[in-house]
Amino acid sequence: MTASIPATHHGDLWAVVPAGGAGTRLWPLSRAGAPKFLHDLAGDGRTLLQATYDRLQPLVGERLLVVTGAAHQVAVRGQLAELPADQVIAEPSPRDSMAAIGLAAAIIERQDPDAVIGSFAADHVIADPEAFRACVTEAAAVARTGLLVTLGITPDSPSTGFGYIRLGERLDGFPTAHAVDSFVEKPDADTAQAYVDSGDYRWNAGMFVARASVVLDLLAENHPDLARDLRAIAAEPQQLDELWDGLTKIAIDHAIAEPAAAAGKVAVVPGSFGWEDIGDFEALTDLTPAQDSTREGTGIKVLGDAARVFAQQSSGLVVTGTERTIAVLGLENVVVVDTGDAVLVTTTEHAQDVKSIVEALKAAGRADLT
């Protein structure tokens, strides 16, 4: 597995890209067999995974590992043809983010214990990659001091869909970094508004930067078996299949970030770079640019071929996934997703409930569609 890993200098920055999650709330666009990171949801000709690579490549060159489900390994390699094939690591089964990122950390640690890794999900959208890279560069510098560093997104709304990071003291010697006072769970609406009004909170986008050895040492303090098994797999890759399914299933936030924050070992670099996670069709509608259309009354956004969408007295989003013409008449905030084997019609207000359709399909024996 390590044969073709690129030569590095001591302390270089590596990117780790966990590419998992079915994106159930984006069904039928996103499926278990074709999750959202494999799709061009931003409508710019690159899939979310490819855009993630594009965004990181100026920082890390070829020092990038993708960790994905076994079912998606071929698709990921196909989309990232420029990346050496053995830098796409297949998980035999989903074991949550700590196992995925921790395995990558362990592989990189064997090559360079001082390497700094940054973990960035494959399905985020970032409007300003330059600002993002500046933020990561500062985070890497902070990480070289031995801290676990997270990026904290400056909120542009009192979202109840994200956890928040409460800022602590400014860190001397860095332009913008703060200590992390604490991570807090997704708040209710009033609490979220209070967080935003205070100026002391940032969104937790789940992006971490740290030395590979710091990640694994923090893990060894909190979940020693998991740290040991991940280092064992990195040392002897043939142990992957034997050990993987027994690994503790836990998110990196709970496994190391929260305990380390309580111990004063976490920093945050605040950032404003137009981050979106496109978790559902409401977010996708917001993200999709309005049509420069001359057709009368068309307030519909289109992801795909706008020439095949005929809308009147309507607003919302149409996703064209087939050659079919789609006509929408008299519906506000509608979401229409046309694919080869399934059509979804809903509204942005019901974006969170799309997963219940997926559950209904499974319950009806139509898991083939999910």
Added chain:
Amino acid sequence: MTASIPATHHGDLWAVVPAGGAGTRLWPLSRAGAPKFLHDLAGDGRTLLQATYDRLQPLVGERLLVVTGAAHQVAVRGQLAELPADQVIAEPSPRDSMAAIGLAAAIIERQDPDAVIGSFAADHVIADPEAFRACVTEAAAVARTGLLVTLGITPDSPSTGFGYIRLGERLDGFPTAHAVDSFVEKPDADTAQAYVDSGDYRWNAGMFVARASVVLDLLAENHPDLARDLRAIAAEPQQLDELWDGLTKIAIDHAIAEPAAAAGKVAVVPGSFGWEDIGDFEALTDLTPAQDSTREGTGIKVLGDAARVFAQQSSGLVVTGTERTIAVLGLENVVVVDTGDAVLVTTTEHAQDVKSIVEALKAAGRADLT
């Protein structure tokens, strides 16, 4: 054309079925190339045309002529395989209802001048065929006295979508027939309510019963050229192509029914037999029975295969015209029509506006879809 017309007794009742009209407000289900009468809109396994035949056959046996567009002649013959092929008459071009019904009347008149013809559109739905046939039977008896007879539907709502018939005096010697005082145009809502409250008005469903010779003689009084040309075509069918495109384009109501009513020559037989014209998706939604579904929260009606429709927190209608699964979430009174090359998403409230989508398609050079 007359070779295989069935043997009749003097004064027999014939049915004339004009099968025209694209049903634009039912796009994309109904197309210029596949108008609504060719579809099973009632979901009972028979198309509207076939159901019309089924309903009339006990009254007229094989004494039935269909008049349709040249483009639909093959489809009509295919759907009515039991009918001799030359009883499906193709119009070279649409010349409105007077030409269509008048040509059939002229053909029948040549065989039996005393024959009574009843004209019934191919795209109506009638819930109680027995009651319908009883009504037609009385109308035929009245027609044998030389009157033009129309069926008047007892209104079940103050519809503004139909013209109305104002009842005159009762006719002696018949169970329910009245003279027609007048035909009135589609009313506004207040007027329609007053009509219904008065009890003196019936819906004009465009169904006429009269001797073939009465139809043509009334036409000769009002539009002598049209009557002459239709009788000429019936006498020499090879004149059809030469004369047809020059015929006056006029509806039978304006051509003969209204002038004859003013002259006291029209009767009406009132009827209540669950008549629907399914002019748009609101009517189709009303007509479609509710699903006997155990799936949670499913308030959606389905025309087609209900097993492929997954609806939650929704009401309205889904028409399944493909093998695809259709999911609807969080929309009231929605209409989703899935066909091979086009999908329509609208609401029952916008049912009348569907034709503007068809116009937009034509304007965009997509007449192939209409």
